[in-house]
Amino acid sequence: MQRRTLATLLASLTVCAALPAWAQAEEAPDALIKRLSADLLELIKQDPQLKKGDIAHISEVVDREVMPYVNFRRMTSAAVGPQWRQANEAQRDKLQQSFKAMLIRTYAGALAQVSDQKVVVKPLRAAPGDTDVLVRTEVHGKGEPVPLDFRLEKKPGEGWKVYNFNVLGIWLVETYRTQFAQELNKGGIDGLIQALSTRTFDASAPATAQTRQ
Template sequence: MRTVADGFFDWRELSRRAAAEGWAKFSPKQQDDFVTAFSELLQKTYIRKLEKYNNEKVTYLKEQIEADKAFINTQVTMKDKAIPINYIMIKHDKWMVYDVVVEGVSLVKNYRTQFAKILSREAPDALIQRIKDKIKSLDEGKNVDDVAG
């Protein structure tokens, strides 16, 4: 599943946007470590949830392209519930997803809030370690809510 996700997600862009102003505090090595850890965390949390889907209907509602950005609106219908899932993409060599908005909640903005809180009082290495700790907890089968907690 990771290989498939790597082909669609721009993990560096997603990570940079989630870190927001804090990105400048990271050294190039810390940026690389952060992208690696954060992408692994996202895959262990969100991509695993996608694996549970079974023949749900995905409807492509709208596509809007503005220069090097694209907004793709979809709807996933599960039983009697329709869930809006929107993808925000950026074009480098090819179109890649850098944000997913589920029922109005942006993945990037959700993590941006958590990361800003942590980076306001801790160094980038501490944030990277927190993410690695969350990954370890997930690997041990523990339920993990957020990075800041």
């Protein structure tokens, strides 16, 4: 269930890339998530390679169209934790690329399971001037609805960007931070880069880190 829901996120962000930057800048974060989710199934129907889990094709789509709408540097640095400050710029670039590649390997196959899901966006609790918001949604399909929450930020001159998300009460960044800490303790930054390149971490594992509510 979690893999299928995360695949919904990946495809939703892919839809986001089809919009001009000015359109996103004028759009409220909850409206953005709602509209992108509505276009999800049509996107997958038009791109069968996504449903087949073609790693090379998914990587190309993510690099070209998804990454501009995600603050992945913030996501990676938060997952790495305090040792991010000790990494040089080359290591930080490798961490981001290796983390992205690991996420694609982990969830690529789940795209095939996306079919008739519908994302229902809950009312946004935020003030007009807020630049960091939580968008709460539910994924409706077979079985019980699945909670899926997004953390988004907006910087001056930029549209909203996702930097964390929560599936079934599990925040992705905090969960990976717990697992990455074990690799960092064993082999430092280079050890984590190597682990990301060769392993698939389990985002469904219970997180012991403090989650952000």
